[in-house]
Amino acid sequence: MDSPRPSLPCPFAKVHPSQLRRDDEFYMWLAYNEAIAAWQEDEVPIGAIIELDGKIIAAAHNQRDSTRDPTAHAEILALGQAAKAVDNWRLTGATLYVTKEPCPMCSGATLMARLKRVVYAVPDAKMGCLGGAVDLNALPHSNHHLEISRGLLEKPCLDLLRAYFQLKRKED
Ligand SMILES: [Zn+2]
Secondary structure, three states: OOOOOOOOOOOOOOOOOOOOOOOHHHHHHHHHHHHHHHHHOOOOOOEEEEEEOOEEEEEEEOOHHHHOOOOOOHHHHHHHHHHHHHOOOOOOOOEEEEEEOOOHHHHHHHHHOOOOEEEEEEOOOOOOOEOOOOEHHHOOOOOOOOEEEEOOOHHHHHHHHHHHHHHHHHHO
């Protein structure tokens, strides 16, 4: 059994966007809140939301340490939840909102899930695979392509990540 993770106070507050305007920013703020939940579990603060037809069908955050699972990234966990919610591995028409550009594994998974769109906040020139380091969405012979939006709420999501890593460096 997993031992409970120590909780880590987060100096950033969750945001409560108006429910009235369910636009990209609304969903990204919810992903941001998931990232804060990750921080509170002493995990790298990355969060993800999946929306389909105006409904949130998945909300998850990075749980790599607590599960000791290298695949327990926010996006992978969210894709699993979403597939369960619609009872189908094909997430046609769905949009993933994530606070950092997906890694090679997660970028691949978004394509395999046939998502309609991916919206990410912070680009990742090192490991991002939807345009940052490489672009898996541009595979020339792939028969599925995503719509991608980059940089939405980049600053708050980046501030969160930077502050977390700064804290961890101090601890070392
Ligand atoms: Zn990933």
